[in-house]
Amino acid sequence: MNTPVDDYFRSHLPNQQDDGKRRWIYPKAPSGWFTRWRTVVAVMLLTALFAGPFVWVDGHPLFLFNVLERRFIFFGVTFWPQDFYLVAVGLLTFIVFIVLFTVVFGRVFCGWACPQTIFLEMVFRKVEEWIEGDYRARQRLDAAPWTTEKVVKKTAKHIIYFLISFIIANTFLAYIIGRDEWLPLVIDNPLNHLGGLMAILAFTAVFYAVFAYVREIVCTTICPYGRLQGVMLDKNSLIVAYDYIRGEPRGKIKKNEPVPPKGDCIDCKLCVHVCPTGIDIRNGTQMECVNCTACIDVCDEVMVKIDRPKGLIRMDSQTGIETRKPFRISSRIMAYSIVLLALVGVLAYLLVSRPALDATVLRAPGQLFQREAGGRISNLYSLEVINKTYGNLPVQIRVNQPGATLRFVQPLTDVKPGEQAKTMFFISMPERSVQQNSTPLTIDVVSKGKTISQLKTSFLGPVN
Ligand code: SF4
Numbered sequence: 001m002n003t004p005v006d007d008y009f010r011s012h013l014p015n016q017q018d019d020g021k022r023r024w025i026y027p028k029a030p031s032g033w034f035t036r037w038r039t040v041v042a043v044m045l046l047t048a049l050f051a052g053p054f055v056w057v058d059g060h061p062l063f064l065f066n067v068l069e070r071r072f073i074f075f076g077v078t079f080w081p082q083d084f085y086l087v088a089v090g091l092l093t094f095i096v097f098i099v100l101f102t103v104v105f106g107r108v109f110c111g112w113a114c115p116q117t118i119f120l121e122m123v124f125r126k127v128e129e130w131i132e133g134d135y136r137a138r139q140r141l142d143a144a145p146w147t148t149e150k151v152v153k154k155t156a157k158h159i160i161y162f163l164i165s166f167i168i169a170n171t172f173l174a175y176i177i178g179r180d181e182w183l184p185l186v187i188d189n190p191l192n193h194l195g196g197l198m199a200i201l202a203f204t205a206v207f208y209a210v211f212a213y214v215r216e217i218v219c220t221t222i223c224p225y226g227r228l229q230g231v232m233l234d235k236n237s238l239i240v241a242y243d244y245i246r247g248e249p250r251g252k253i254k255k256n257e258p259v260p261p262k263g264d265c266i267d268c269k270l271c272v273h274v275c276p277t278g279i280d281i282r283n284g285t286q287m288e289c290v291n292c293t294a295c296i297d298v299c300d301e302v303m304v305k306i307d308r309p310k311g312l313i314r315m316d317s318q319t320g321i322e323t324r325k326p327f328r329i330s331s332r333i334m335a336y337s338i339v340l341l342a343l344v345g346v347l348a349y350l351l352v353s354r355p356a357l358d359a360t361v362l363r364a365p366g367q368l369f370q371r372e373a374g375g376r377i378s379n380l381y382s383l384e385v386i387n388k389t390y391g392n393l394p395v396q397i398r399v400n401q402p403g404a405t406l407r408f409v410q411p412l413t414d415v416k417p418g419e420q421a422k423t424m425f426f427i428s429m430p431e432r433s434v435q436q437n438s439t440p441l442t443i444d445v446v447s448k449g450k451t452i453s454q455l456k457t458s459f460l461g462p463v464n
């Protein structure tokens with residue numbers, strides 16, 4: 001196991017001073033192979049995120065998460081509250097996927113795909129660097145007295161932060177209420193949409209606070225996924241790891257001393273300077289590491305300069321570092337994969353077999369039965385139909401009981417796409433055919449000549 005230089009890191013957060021106050025992190029901008037690919041991934045994900053609410057297919061949004069109206073569209077497929085079981089199975093699958101992914105690849109999601117990291121490192125930090133300079137210049141500026149230059153730089157930075165937060169908040173709201181509901185909030189008189197405007201400002205304030213002040217604390221302290229690393233990672237998980245066998249004993253290069261003087265680590269501390277959570281990866285795997293891979297890039301540059309092989313810090317498992325053996329699939333990974341495959345299978349089946357139409361029939365509350373002319377008994381029912389498709393659906397119902405007839409209070413017409421239709425109807429039967437207090441009935445819901453669902457209910461009547 002790695003022998004840390006001292007144990008200070010065990011009792012102190014990387015962003016905490018001795019007196020308990022926050023230590024502001026000033027990460028150096030990384031560059032290199034991993035950073036280039038991270039940038040490509042970030043640009044793709046940001047493009048997808050900002051385009052998401054505005055991409056419509058066949059006149060319908062690709063994504064909508066309307067919690068207010070309980071309507072969700074995911075990749076063009078509409079989900080209703082009645083589809084909650086699908087959401088539950090989908091969430092379970094997603095959680096198992098995350099656990100499996102973490103067991104195998106560690107916290108790569110955090111460093112490469114999490115919106116918090118992407119926005120902070122690829123957007124807000126870039127703005128900061130552009131206005132205030134590199135990490136040393138930013139440190140100097142913060143320590144300097146409030147001169148005109150400092151006021152101008154800080155004001156400009158925070159105005160841009162606020163504007164970016166405003167754009168994120170608008171996108172976020174467009175995902176919730178949809179493009180067509182969101183657009184009037186922007187182009188119409190704001191006084192006509194005070195509620196929407198307040199929502200945008202509230203979201204803006206949250207995003208601004210997170211990216212301007214809270215920053216890495218989200219990853220190191222708030223995010224539950226980060227806190228769970230300890231139970232998900234094992235010795236075979238792929239993580240950003242320092243090869244302490246190669247690197248130790250660390251030591252600075254002295255003039256006229258052969259390279260490497262001791263181990264390969266020349267204790268330049270550049271891996272610490274680039275770390276956005278302020279940790280020293282040479283102390284071993286730590287919960288604060290978001291696997292951003294910045295330290296790999298910077299250390300590789302150092303290795304090239306001192307003519308040593310790259311990969312003193314690399315993606316590897318703890319076992320890989322200790323035994324020098326390549327990464328292999330463990331029995332734990334196999335077990336998780338089997339569970340994940342089974343869940344994906346169940347989810348796919350539920351999605352494919354999801355009916356295009358959801359119907360519920362209920363007997364009218366508080367009513368027993370009515371006697372009608374001609375010796376017939378009738379019961380009143382309510383019918384609710386949800387059309388989950390994007391086209392009009394003609395709906396008819398049929399009752400499977402000899403002698404039973406249907407009479408609608410309101411006629412049942414076509415159900416519009418994505419809408420819910422309600423109607424009331426009577427079922428009547430000859431009194432002499434009613435043999436029990438409660439007769440089980442099956443009602444067929446038919447659309448375009450096809451039985452979409454069969455609903456079970458009961459018919460109440462006096463026993464002859
Ligand atoms: S960047 Fe590499 S060489 Fe420099 S301190 Fe970190 S591990 Fe050692």
Ligand code: SF4
Pocket residue numbers: 240271274275276277278279280281288289290291292293294295296
């Ligand atoms: S230790 Fe390396 S990979 Fe982990 S957060 Fe810091 S820079 Fe990123």
